[in-house]
Amino acid sequence: MIVSAFLRSLFRRGGRTALALAGIAVSAALLLDMTMLASGLTGSFGDLLGVSGYALRVTPRGSLPFDSEAGIVGGDAVGRRIGAVPGVKAVAPVLGAQFYLARGDSAGEPLFTSGVDPAAQFLYQVVDGREPRPGEVIVSEPLARDEKLSPGDTLRLATDPDASLGRARQTRTFVVSGVADFLYDYAGQRSLAMPIADVQRATGRAGEVSLFGVATEPGVDGDALADRITAAVPEVSTYSTRELMAEMDRRLLYFQQLATILGSVALVVTALLVSTIITIGVRERFGEIATLRAIGVGRGRLLGAIVAEGLVLSALGCLAGLPMGLWMAGRLDRILLSFPGIPAKMTFFAWEPGRVALAMGIVVAVGAVAGLLPGWNAVRTPLGRALREEAE
Structure with a gap:
């Protein structure tokens, strides 16, 4: 009361x-x-990190994913060695590069371009169309919206623009195979992806890889697998989800x-x-x-x-x-x-x-x-x- x-x-x-x-x-x-x-x-x-199933990242020794322009030389051989480690389910190579949207003789804005293995990739989810084949690209939703692109359209890209004149020295035409939701893009980012061999050839980086995504077998501990990969392939650094989150915390x-x-x-x-x-x-x-x-x-x-x-x-x-x-x-x-x-x-x-x-x-x-x-x-x-x- x-x-x-x-x-x-x-x-x-x-x-x-x-x-x-x-x-x-x-x-x-x-x-x-x-x-x-x-x-x-x-x-x-x-x-x-875990939405696509590729929870581990393998990068050049001492660097974080896309923290620098360093690459892993001999990517095919390194990928096979990683795939042979017990507990590895799949390996997805990625090569990052800058392509430029060509309009006439002018080289436009840079577009972050990912070279991927369409059969094993973790960067995007296709929302319209299909995975790219050689000579094809898949574009992000903002790029497709801004440029009014849809599967079957063509896109002219330059890899080596003349910085002083703002002109494209060499261009190549690609066919748009699909539109995708790029998981790691910031809001409104215009980006694209194509087969990794096309990026390696266009940039003169034959056999090079920026990083690998690694999917684990069911029940395999990610931290333990990261240690095994580092021991088997000492020229790279391997990060589990926990380690990447700890780095994000720092x-x-x-x-x-x-x-x-x-x-x-x-x-x-x-x-x-x-x-x-x-x-x-x-x-x-x-x-x-x-x-x-x-x-x-x-x-x-x-x-x-x-x-x-x-x-x-x-x-x-x-x-x-x-x-x-x-x-x-x-x-x-x-x-x-x-x-x-x-x-x-x-x-x-x-x-x-x-x-x-x-x-x-x-x-x-x-x-x-x-x-x-x-x-x-x-x-x-x-x-x-x-x-x-x-x-x-």
């Missing part, structure tokens, strides 16, 4: 309580977003630090808001609390009722902050994913029910604890002095 009476008193001052709830909701939304941001990009990156450490700082600020703001509202309410009801103590109500019951005010206030703020945080996360995600180099299929804000529930629970706990100080000051004041102050 005492708790319900205190809560009714809290909500009788609707304007003040509404302002406090709005502030707590904003703080809860910020903490929610920072919790989702802390692991969202790394988690979605790990999911993206490169995005500033995002995690930002999330920690802003999340801490959100908790401090919540504590200050709740403690301020509870302190004002306790001060206004000081006489009522003193009277209840005088008729025999225990300090513990009174303190519990005051703490309950903070708990309810922060819980309601969390309920209001949850949809606000999700809306903010969606807006921020679209902004951050518009930066070049970030795959459009990744997300900065990952919904993880366990982590979200923990974050909201922390806000509620902070609100409850914030009510302890004003509550404790109210119930520990000597009864005689409390009654005298109220009478004065």
Whole structure:
């Protein structure tokens, strides 16, 4: 009964309580977003790595995938050696290059071009048409949309433009075999893929490979297989999904630090808001609390009722902050994913029910604890002095 009476008193001052709830909701939304941001990009990156089944990456010694222009010489032989390692299910070679869209005599914008084995590739999913054959290309959806390309159309590409004149020295016409969803492209990226032999021939990099994707047999541990590949082919580096995610964590450490700082600020703001509202309410009801103590109500019951005010206030703020945080996360995600180099299929804000529930629970706990100080000051004041102050 005492708790319900205190809560009714809290909500009788609707304007003040509404302002406090709005502030707590904003703080809860910020903490929610920072919790989702802390692991969202790394988690979605790990999911993206495994979407095609090629979870391991084999690169030139000491480099990460496409971290430099270094290549693996003798790619065919290296690929066969990797494929012979127990536990390897399939090997997919990739050679990265820059081709240029030719219009008349002019060399237009560069297009990132992937040389792949159409029978074993992990970079895209065909949405219209089929895999490319020699002399054919498969284009990304943005490129197909912008250039109005569809299967059967032709595309003129240059590999060696004259930088001073902006002209294409040599061009070659390719047939568009299909349109694909390129998994690792950033939003709006215009790219294409063709058989790796065509890229090697056009760029003069015979037998060279930028990296291999490796699919594992069912039940094979990726980390152990990565070690076996490195031992069998010492001139390359092999990365499991866990290692690539750890490297992603290191490169995005500033995002995690930002999330920690802003999340801490959100908790401090919540504590200050709740403690301020509870302190004002306790001060206004000081006489009522003193009277209840005088008729025999225990300090513990009174303190519990005051703490309950903070708990309810922060819980309601969390309920209001949850949809606000999700809306903010969606807006921020679209902004951050518009930066070049970030795959459009990744997300900065990952919904993880366990982590979200923990974050909201922390806000509620902070609100409850914030009510302890004003509550404790109210119930520990000597009864005689409390009654005298109220009478004065």
